[in-house]
Amino acid sequence: MLTNDKNLSNWVIRSAEDWLLPVYEQMKQTLTAKSVLHVDETYAQIIKRSAIIYIHCRLKRNQLKAMNNTSISTN
Numbered sequence: 288m289l290t291n292d293k294n295l296s297n298w299v300i301r302s303a304e305d306w307l308l309p310v311y312e313q314m315k316q317t318l319t320a321k322s323v324l325h326v327d328e329t330y331a332q333i334i335k336r337s338a339i340i341y342i343h344c345r346l347k348r349n350q351l352k353a354m355n356n357t358s359i360s361t362n
Contacts, residue, residue, distance in 0.1 A: 321345035 318324055327342040 318345055 324345050329340045329342065331338050331340050
């Protein structure tokens with residue numbers, strides 16, 4: 288099957304709109320549903336290329352307060 292760049296581009300755009308946009312919207316709704324959102328940026332090497340991995344954690348304020356009141360031992 289032969290195709291051109293315009294068709295391939297349209298397929299990628301359509302796939303993103305139909306399949307990835309709903310996933311993005313659900314993730315956005317879930318992450319912003321709590322009062323505190325923590326994001327950690329970690330650098331890693333994946334398949335011989337540098338990459339940035341973002342870790343998201345959502346907490347309620349009372350969970351954050353409990354974490355701040357907990358002492359952490361490094362031993």
